[in-house]
Amino acid sequence: MQKLSTIEEFQDLQGRLLSERDPSVPTIVIPAGTCGQASGANDLIRVAKRELLARGLTDKNNVRLRVTGCHGFCEAEPSVLVEPDGTFYPKVNAQKMARIVQAVAEQKTLDDLLYIDPATGERVKRQSDVPFFKTQVRTILGRNEKVDPIRIYNYLESGGYSAFVGALTQGEPRWAIEQVKESGLRGRGGAGFPAGLKWELLAAQRNGHGKSLVCNADEGDPGAYMDRSVLEGNPHSILEGMLIGGYATGANEGVIYVRAEYPLAIKHLVIALRQCHELGLLGENILGTGFSFDISIVKGAGAFVCGEETALIRSIEGKMGEPRQRPPFPVQKGIEGKPTAINNVETWANIPVIIAEGAETFSKVGTKGNTGTKIFSLVGKIRNTGLVEVPMGITINDIVTKIGGGPAGRAKIKAVQTGGPSGGCIPVKRFDLPIDYDSLAEAGSIMGSGGMIVADEHTCMVDVSKYFMGFLTDESCGKCFTCRKGIQRMHEILEDVCEGRGTLDQLDLLEELATVVKDATMCGLGQTASNPVLSTLRYFRDEYVEHIVNQRCPAGVCKALVSYSINDECTGCMLCTKSCPENAISGVKKERHSIDTGKCIRCGACVTVCEFEAIDVA
Amino acid sequence: MITLTINGLEATVDEGTTVLEAARFLGLPIPTLCHMEGLSPYGACRLCVVEIGEGPKAKIVSSCTYPAQDGLRVRTSSARVVRARKMVLELLLASCPQSKTIQDLASFHNVRQQRFRQEHDDCILCGLCVRMCEEQMMAKAIGFRGRGQTRSIGTPFDVRSEACRLCGGCMYVCPACQLRCTYTEPDKAVCGGCANLSPPCVDIESFDDMMCYMSPCVACETAAH
Ligand SMILES: Cc1cc2nc3c(=O)[nH]c(=O)nc-3n(C[C@H](O)[C@H](O)[C@H](O)COP(=O)(O)O)c2cc1C
Ligand code: FES
Numbered sequence: 001m002q003k004l005s006t007i008e009e010f011q012d013l014q015g016r017l018l019s020e021r022d023p024s025v026p027t028i029v030i031p032a033g034t035c036g037q038a039s040g041a042n043d044l045i046r047v048a049k050r051e052l053l054a055r056g057l058t059d060k061n062n063v064r065l066r067v068t069g070c071h072g073f074c075e076a077e078p079s080v081l082v083e084p085d086g087t088f089y090p091k092v093n094a095q096k097m098a099r100i101v102q103a104v105a106e107q108k109t110l111d112d113l114l115y116i117d118p119a120t121g122e123r124v125k126r127q128s129d130v131p132f133f134k135t136q137v138r139t140i141l142g143r144n145e146k147v148d149p150i151r152i153y154n155y156l157e158s159g160g161y162s163a164f165v166g167a168l169t170q171g172e173p174r175w176a177i178e179q180v181k182e183s184g185l186r187g188r189g190g191a192g193f194p195a196g197l198k199w200e201l202l203a204a205q206r207n208g209h210g211k212s213l214v215c216n217a218d219e220g221d222p223g224a225y226m227d228r229s230v231l232e233g234n235p236h237s238i239l240e241g242m243l244i245g246g247y248a249t250g251a252n253e254g255v256i257y258v259r260a261e262y263p264l265a266i267k268h269l270v271i272a273l274r275q276c277h278e279l280g281l282l283g284e285n286i287l288g289t290g291f292s293f294d295i296s297i298v299k300g301a302g303a304f305v306c307g308e309e310t311a312l313i314r315s316i317e318g319k320m321g322e323p324r325q326r327p328p329f330p331v332q333k334g335i336e337g338k339p340t341a342i343n344n345v346e347t348w349a350n351i352p353v354i355i356a357e358g359a360e361t362f363s364k365v366g367t368k369g370n371t372g373t374k375i376f377s378l379v380g381k382i383r384n385t386g387l388v389e390v391p392m393g394i395t396i397n398d399i400v401t402k403i404g405g406g407p408a409g410r411a412k413i414k415a416v417q418t419g420g421p422s423g424g425c426i427p428v429k430r431f432d433l434p435i436d437y438d439s440l441a442e443a444g445s446i447m448g449s450g451g452m453i454v455a456d457e458h459t460c461m462v463d464v465s466k467y468f469m470g471f472l473t474d475e476s477c478g479k480c481f482t483c484r485k486g487i488q489r490m491h492e493i494l495e496d497v498c499e500g501r502g503t504l505d506q507l508d509l510l511e512e513l514a515t516v517v518k519d520a521t522m523c524g525l526g527q528t529a530s531n532p533v534l535s536t537l538r539y540f541r542d543e544y545v546e547h548i549v550n551q552r553c554p555a556g557v558c559k560a561l562v563s564y565s566i567n568d569e570c571t572g573c574m575l576c577t578k579s580c581p582e583n584a585i586s587g588v589k590k591e592r593h594s595i596d597t598g599k600c601i602r603c604g605a606c607v608t609v610c611e612f613e614a615i616d617v618a
Numbered sequence: 619m620i621t622l623t624i625n626g627l628e629a630t631v632d633e634g635t636t637v638l639e640a641a642r643f644l645g646l647p648i649p650t651l652c653h654m655e656g657l658s659p660y661g662a663c664r665l666c667v668v669e670i671g672e673g674p675k676a677k678i679v680s681s682c683t684y685p686a687q688d689g690l691r692v693r694t695s696s697a698r699v700v701r702a703r704k705m706v707l708e709l710l711l712a713s714c715p716q717s718k719t720i721q722d723l724a725s726f727h728n729v730r731q732q733r734f735r736q737e738h739d740d741c742i743l744c745g746l747c748v749r750m751c752e753e754q755m756m757a758k759a760i761g762f763r764g765r766g767q768t769r770s771i772g773t774p775f776d777v778r779s780e781a782c783r784l785c786g787g788c789m790y791v792c793p794a795c796q797l798r799c800t801y802t803e804p805d806k807a808v809c810g811g812c813a814n815l816s817p818p819c820v821d822i823e824s825f826d827d828m829m830c831y832m833s834p835c836v837a838c839e840t841a842a843h
Contacts, residue, residue: 303765320762325661325683478762478769481742482664482702485709488767489734509733516705519678519698520664 001152003280006288010165017157026063026104029081029145033070033232034264035225041078044097051101063104066154069144069233069268072387073132076115081127081145088127089113118383118405132384135402137365139373140349141389144233149268152275155236161281163355164243168289176248177203180351182359184371189216189307189344190422190448191524192370192437195351198341201331203249205339211251212335213242214342216312217258217265220304221420222471224451226375227345229387231258231265234349235272239295241348243281244355246293249341254295257312259302269297304421304475308523309342311477322477323523344449346375366392370436374447380417380454381408390435397431400454410613411456415539419448421468421475422528424535425461444535446528460557461540462547466494468532476525483526486517490533498558502548511537556617559602564595569614576606576615622690631686638666638681646694649703649723651710651793652744653682657753660745663710665723667702669693678702704729713739717794740794743769747788757781760788 004010028048032041048065057063073079076090080100087109089100096113103110114123115130124130147154155161167176181196202211215238219227231238242254258266273295276282284292298316305311306321309330315321316335334340350372354362363371370392376399379385383405390399396416400406407413415425418435424445426433433439437447455464469491478484493510496502514530514537521527537544546552553561566576572590577583584600587593595606607615621630624641631640636659641648651663661683668681670692678698693699707724712734714720720742745762748771752758759782760771773779 305765321765325680327685327687472766474766474768476766478743478765478767479660479662479745480664481662481709481744482706484743484766484769485713486705489709489712492735505733512701513705513709516702520667520702520706522661522664522680522683 001275001278003278004287005280007165007169010161010287014156014162017153021157022061023084025061025084026107027066027083028063028101028104029066029068029083031069031071031077031079031081031144032067033229034262035070035074035229036077036079037264039074039077040093043094044078044080044092047094047097048101051098055101055105057101057105063101066148068147069149070229070387071145072136072138072141072229072389073130073384074386075132075384076386085109086126086128088115088125088130090115131405132386132388132403135394135398136389137373137391138389139353139365140230140234140237140346140375141387143237144229147234147236149233149235150271152236152272152279155234159356160236160352161240161243163352164240164247164281165287167244167247167355168287168291173203173248173250176244176355179354179359180248183354183362184359184369185347185350185354185362186370186437187344188346188350188374188449189342190419190446192447195343195347198331198343199245199249202251202339202341205331207339209336209338210253211249212338212340213245213249213251213254214312214316214335214340215242215254215256215258215345215348216307216309216342217256217262217345218300218304218307218312219259219262219345219449220302220307220475221422221449221451223379223453224377224420224449226377226387226450228262228265230345230349230375231262232268235265235268236276237349237352238269238345239272239276239282241351242295243286243293244351245341245343245348247291251341252293254293255316255335256295256297257300257306257316258297260299261302266297266299273297303477304471305477305523305525308525310523312342313340320477322479323525325522346450367434367436369438374435374450376418376450376452378404378452378454380452381411381413381456381459382406382454383408392436393434395432395434396426399435399452400431404454407454407456409456409458411458413454413456414459415455415461417445417453417455417464417532418451419446419528419531420451421471422446422524422531423448423451424531425455425464425539426535427539430539444538445531458555458557460498460553460555461536461543462494462497462553463555463557465532465536466491466498469494469529472525472529476529477523480521480523480526482517483521483523483529486513486521486526487529489513490517490530494533497544497547498553499560500547500551500558502544504545504548507537507541507544507548552618562602562617563597564600564602564606565597565616565618566593566595567614567616568592569612571612571614573611575609575611579605579609581605620686620688622686622688622692624692625694629686635686636682637668637670637679637684637686637690637692640686641668641681641692641694648681648694649727650682651719651723651742652746654746654749654791657746657749657791659683660749663742663744664706665703667699667706669696669699700727703727708732709734710742713737714742714794717742719793741771742794743771744793745771746791746793747771750787750791755783755785755787757783757785 030044078092080089080092117124146158177199185195186192217227300306303321306315308323311321311323313334330340366372373389373391375389378388388403415427417425440447472487473491476483493506514533518530556562570592577585582599584596585593619630627644629640629644648666650666652660659682661680666681667678707729710720711724711732751760759779
């Protein structure tokens, strides 16, 4: 790779790559992010390569193979996408892969492997027609399909780094800040602070020792993995965003704080950084413009609290990850006292889009005050789990039914939990709520970094808040007394309720305590820690009362409060008797079985195996 | 100079002053537990909370760490502050009921109930000892470790640090210290006056060459009479 030393050389290279590109060549695209690899994408890559070699399809102009990051439809992985016509094959295995290679070579479609729309039962050929993808606006995730994350030329070919070079040629750093401000982009890390404003504050700081930018890739929320997918699938877009930010604000260094549990993301980032150095897009005097900027990676040890800005800064400095009082804010005093602007991965990934397409185009998506798209990780009791990217302001209902395809099983959906441990539950009666920072906050939840967990009738809301309190008793840094002890005490009360020892007085105490913890704690972790408790108390108080007064868990989750019995649906198939680890189920073939509640440990094994819904949990 | 308003009173203070210092300058009492003059502010106990700002933007902050700012409006005992403070004290009583400091604070603030499951912890992790050891004794012999419910104070690997000079500074500042109050044997104790009905150090002879950190405790006062 030859080092580029002027803007013209960059434009020549990009022009050449663009002209050599032939989008009509059939291309097999295999998503192989961490999720794809876990479900077997590596085998598909191996088979595809072998088949291509065996058929002599090694000429780049016949068939191409591209390995990319995650496309989002994790439920259907390992999947294959065939360009240019966008044919989508879900749940591919080695045998199917061999057939697909052949079909691609012969320019055919394998109808029997196509996705079946569960609503209509019909086969759908193109990925863009699959209901899961249809309603999405995939500004960020869509680019994951186009690039092989370990090839910088691939990124350049798709227009990469032209936004950065465009900003450089403006000659006026402020221009990029104005664009970001005009776009209305709000930080995607949770609080929704306007990104342009943060940059402006940083640009206004004077400091002889330099200024820093940070990409917050700590992503500690359980069940959220949007940032991981962007880092794995398109690391150069983050670097480009930070380069633009560095030029605009006068920062001279960038730090990517990424949790050590993301080895693939770190690997791709390291490769991307090396390529940028080799190509002269990072380092001293970039493209001969006199602008110098460098980026380093800091691996976090995986503490949830280190996602909080001030704890993150301390962690980067090599100290214990513990938040401190703001003010002074990081833009005034950050890493080693230098002014520092921290933005989330997704925020950075949006920057090149804004600069390349213009602020106006960007702000047309979404609503006023909440522009652009947001990626959510849709998980839980829903048919289509995966990463979904939607314009802001879309309703929860659209996400759950149109994209998510409704409930996973027969039970009805009753709520979604957004924002992870700092967020709250939104009940089904409020599913017409538009998804934006302000509406979610008004409803008692937060956008957070984009986790969205769907709960159905078999989910106990008391148990949900107990889970999050349990998570936070371990993940609070422990400095503020109200946060550490308050969360422990909330967890204790919730445990009492789940185990049938709770009282109505305790419920009032819980609410009082939750309000104080929210009020009196220093950092964002404690200030939002009560949200799961307060929102479930607000919308699902009857479930709490049911646990306490009637000693019953309506969802059948809290083990101390449920008993198992067998109803008339039982066909006497004996499956459950074999699955029971305690031999608590007795019965003879073709006759209704029964459960000895004295022996039953309520493990739920029988419910899992029963094919006739013959086991009642109440 | 910075001018701020506390409970309707104007105060003009130097840059870098905390809200707590400004309030004390005006003579307004704010209870503290993890704050001590001469040690850096830490903001852990949340007892010193005050309310700042107006309307929907009003929020609660710890006065010992919050810097005084021009035009800041502070309320030191609004209903919201009192509610938070009482809950903090109730939580403290539930965890560490044997501390005289906490008992006194709770009684002073009229906390009359304790509705949580009773625990008997020794340490409330206020961090005074850690800061004392580092900032005044220049030893850094003890520090925090772990997070969340496993957070504790100690030395690496629980081995006594060579930096420790057994100065007793950590015990001196501890508001919940057990070392000082539970031992009745003079060779193990520094003093036990505050907790024991029959204070051991009345027998001044046997405690003669030991430092007593309690500025006159019940025992000494009784003995003096
Ligand atoms: C407890 C806690 C955890 C957080 N975790 C993350 C995280 O994992 N990723 C993230 O981007 N922001 C996280 N944040 C938000 C950051 O503090 C910060 O607001 C954000 O990175 C700013 O970037 P943005 O303006 O682009 O949103 C967390 C905040 C708190 C209080
Ligand atoms: S005295 Fe301010 S938080 Fe402890």
